[in-house]
Amino acid sequence: MTEVFFRFPVHCPICNQEWSSSRTKSEIVDALDNNKPLRVYAECHDWHWDLSATERSDLSLRIRPAA
Ligand SMILES: [Zn+2]
Numbered sequence: 383m384t385e386v387f388f389r390f391p392v393h394c395p396i397c398n399q400e401w402s403s404s405r406t407k408s409e410i411v412d413a414l415d416n417n418k419p420l421r422v423y424a425e426c427h428d429w430h431w432d433l434s435a436t437e438r439s440d441l442s443l444r445i446r447p448a449a
Pocket of ligand 1: 396
């Protein structure tokens with residue numbers, strides 16, 4: 383089975399620097415549809431967090447552009 387990786391930008395909550403995160407497409411869709419947390423990481427502050435509602439809806443639009 384081929385896993386399709388999807389890269390998306392995340393911003394450090396502390397300094398707003400942009401990093402990119404990647405997950406398999408199926409993992410992202412599953413998390414968005416089933417209200418599961420999506421954990422991301424910013425190297426600049428060695429910071430892990432779960433995507434906020436706003437970040438989730440941005441990601442949702444990226445991965446599933448409105449038809
Ligand atoms: Zn930072």
